Amino acid sequence: MDFDLTEEQRLLKESVDRLIADSYGDFEKRRHHQDNPRGYSPVLWAQYAELGLLGLPFSEEQGGFGGGPVETMIVMEALGRGLALEPYLASIVLGGGFLRLGGREELIGDVVGGTATLAFAQIERQSRNDLHDVATTARRTEAGWVLEGAKSLVLHGDSATHLIVSARNAGARRDRAGISLFLVPADAAGLSRRGYATQDGLRAAEVLLEKVALPPEALIGAEGEGLPLMERVVDIALAALCAEAVGAMEALHELTLDYLKQRKQFGTTIGSFQAVQHRAADMLVALEQARSMTMYAAMMAENPDPALRRPALAAAKALVNRSAELIGKEAIQLHGGIAMTMEYKAGHYFKRLTMLINQFGETDEHIRVVAEAGGLPAAA
């Protein structure tokens, strides 16, 4: 049992923390990055690449740096603290996960270099967060495949060079079998997309697939067996989201404490009132519990056995969600009116945390996964 970071992990943490502090420390910079048509700064993305962040989860043979979930946790925490806009989750954690676990190594070099970016096109109008609810179809042809359907809320889908699309090649809309995954260039004929800003200041896209013809090698993994791979990659993304949330919660808690020590009413700082102190204390309890569960998520994220991994990651996200909800709401309440303004940073943390709670399953869905599994795996 060891909670210390290795020397290499400490150095990684220092460099990513510095990068995020430099590029996001002044909140005006975030607004500036947002003005880019991509919704984030390509210059900053190139710096991520230079620092080696984009190659972290890939093995050295794949052209990466052989990092694991702990390295991803370190990066995502920093991004959460800075409310970073870059598509690290979409392109590296999710997209990269599909490439390395789906055996699609030819694109890894460009992703690591930052010239190619990926987005995961999974949500449909009716699917909510059910990965197996897929109406988009994949029809086999002599030349390969033809995709037909519509994908929604594709995170960073407007700027991605490639999309990873889930489509049904067999079975009924909610069958677990018969789902395949495809690597689709964003400029493929018949693919159109409409980008927009989301509530938390990120970008997403609606993607229409009209008779999109693809070569046979567009298929990722085995035909009809896309769901287990999606579950593996989404679990890795859940661990990453937990870490992002911890970073954001930590920053928001600090921001709140600073305010409580500085804001005066009735002739004294509002942090001297016990009613306020206890709520700030409860925020810390929620933060530390979330931090613990994020470590658990990192430990379980790459476990290939879904019976052990899925309830563990669901438990982690459920707990982190509950903490994020409490910390987000309390931060607004304890700040008072100032946190209601678009100008002040706290509201932006609150909005990111609120959206993060719903990413890849909201709290109730995750609790249900744990309940249906009959609890958590005994071995830590």
Next chain:
Amino acid sequence: MDLRYTPEEIAFREELRGIFRTKIPAEIRRKVSDGHHLTRDEIATAHRALHAEGLATPNWPLAWGGKDWTPVQRYIYNEEVLANAVPMPLSFNVAMVGPVIANFGSEEQKKKFLPGTASLDIWWAQGFSEPGAGSDLASLKTSARREGEHYIVNGQKTWTTLGQYADWIFLLVRTDPAAKKQQGISFLLVDMKTPGITVRPIITIDGAHEVNEVFFDEVKVPAENLVGEENKGWDYAKFLLSNERSNIARIGFSKEKLAMVKSRARETPAGDGTLWDDADFRRRVAIAEIEMKALEITQMRVVAGQKNRASDKPDPNSSILKIKGSELQQMATELMLTVAGPYAAAMPAHSHNEPPVGPDWAEGVAPQFFNYRKVSIYGGSNEIQRNIIAKAFLGL
């Protein structure tokens, strides 16, 4: 970062488990598991069985029968004792007064008290709380005035757990009435047979006689029974309370209780199946298990952090452990109340000498639920813990 136990730690856990399951009588463990209070003899039997295995006083100095364990091993021990429904060795002896005497007592006191304290030949009670000194312990008023070679003690202690069985009591007393609050307090050892001591039971809402009031009327205590220096008692009390807090989360208890909740729910008929088939019920269990996993890792972070800490000072995270640990214990006893359902209403059979009304395990459920409201009150109430977090940690 690696959250797994080493093979050596796993072997250590297995060894303890083996001892606990073979050396502690099954009826005693069953009673603990069902939430019943133990008799004086049962507590003593379990304590002495652990002592015979060298497992009653692991946190004492090596010279006095302690163990050279790592913080992780200590944590595993605490967890396994509770998780196997083994009665904790009497905490007043092993977690409280023993370490205080071993660290601050005179050589004579060590020789006189420590062996019997370890073996439970001396049964200790804790005399800290008073009617007017609960969360604000330092406002205690029980006095000890020096007269020649004796202290004369006057006052009242309360919430004295198992005081009805005690041979000796360790007291916080005010020896300098002029000094400010925390100063002027001393740590005194008192034989319960001394004239002038009266013990009166307090019956708690679970119907049990677990705690007492203890009155002191001109009680004459030899001055040699002062521990350490006069007026330094608050320092020793703080040391004692920090030991008490190392196991404050009592995760093993919640673990054992939740395992019991699940197994009882599987055998409890409900609707067309069992209670375990009820999605709403399972959801509540899932939430408790999720909270427990987070707490377990928070606890392990505290344990692992001990090796990086310069002194024996408690991790400030112990307040988090206290709050969450007590909430979880209460949540587990609440779930058990749901499992018992209507049979939670049945009074324990021994109280009216008739056969149990429902399943025999159900009659202890409501009393334990009532009794466990105490865990968010004692050891520094959860509100006090929030004050500590706000002041010591958040700088508010």
